[in-house]
Amino acid sequence: MIKVTLIGKGNVSYHLNKAFQAANNVQVIDVLPSRKNGLEIALRDKKNRDSDVYIITVSDDAISAVSQQLTNIDSLVVHTAGGVPIEALSKQLKSGIFYPLQTFSKDRELDYKTIPICIEAKTEEDLKLLKKLANAISDTSYEIDSEKRKQLHLAAVFVNNFSNHLYHIGHELCEENNVPFEVLKPLIKETALKMDALLPKNAQTGPAKRGDQKTIAGHLEQLKNQNHKKLYRFLTDSIQHTYGKKL
């Protein structure tokens, strides 16, 4: 049985807690507040100093300060942030990373089994513990160092944050023209699911890839929002650059 204490009460904490609760070999001792006083008081309680792993799930900028409060803890202390190096955790700690690479919203159920957990630690023993913890809730874990994780986090911004923003623009265009956004959902899904079978480079379709200048000119004329127009031009240019075509 791995005893776990979560620190922070945001989306990641909420979903991790649910996943750990459902696992056989993990016991969540408590979910502690991350604010200075609240955490300090909670850590006075002996049961809160007795876990095998402490998981800090606070915002990137707060990780370092929270870790400073845990220097009396002998157990492994990890954070869950993609873009923050292991060095952000206090040097006095046995430190590590437990980064579930997924987009978390409280309103959305998640199947934790499918979420890759990226782990990092400074000793073989700690790594083994994190691997065991990862496997308790997920089918896949990857050992990835801070430098590579930083790059992965950046790539995640492109495929998640930026794609979602494109969905938002698609939604706006539908609203403006009284077309149900519903019609686009199967396309959005298939675009993503295609990645199981094809490399993105080989899955590309559309006017930019085909070099269909007439359709591109028509689309630019249709777009009223100057921001959308610039974005359309920029992404079309980027696609044509990828396939050696010129605007």
Added chain:
Amino acid sequence: MIKVTLIGKGNVSYHLNKAFQAANNVQVIDVLPSRKNGLEIALRDKKNRDSDVYIITVSDDAISAVSQQLTNIDSLVVHTAGGVPIEALSKQLKSGIFYPLQTFSKDRELDYKTIPICIEAKTEEDLKLLKKLANAISDTSYEIDSEKRKQLHLAAVFVNNFSNHLYHIGHELCEENNVPFEVLKPLIKETALKMDALLPKNAQTGPAKRGDQKTIAGHLEQLKNQNHKKLYRFLTDSIQHTYGKKL
């Protein structure tokens, strides 16, 4: 039984043919070549002049010319292009639109039941026929006129073509840094599947949405490719604009 003749042998034709073959009440008479001579010769055959619906699946620019060759046909003639108006088809024809809103690659199996078919026609009778044909292969059909379809097609470019290009950039970043692209696939899927439960505006996460300037600055520093750097800046700016934040 609806008798159908397909014209053109690209991805859309391939997938439509497969879907019609599997339907109970549709008979595909033939798949005709779209090139001038080949089509002319094929149309001399009486069986090729006897279908209920002719579906032109050629590239946008070729639709008009192909439709000119069908002026002896009394049946309904439709095209499958999102961005081309119904007027592109010869005025001498009973014309319509049969636009399956999906991304088609030959290497990829598709569940046609989930693909929305956007239909348009000039008479109630033709519309009824297209609706019947759509329902033979798909669970959903929408009656959408040429103007709205043009807007829908533009929105589809954002959510499909442009998103796929972002996946490509994510893939490039992984390759450059020796991280398996595999790790990002569950994130890509969940980003799309989330649309079942949330509006894109409410699903947005990440540094741009949070206004996390430190992470944004770090990402910009990480990016070596000037094109990717510009794109990152532009999309971040666009997200911050959406949520009333300033870079």
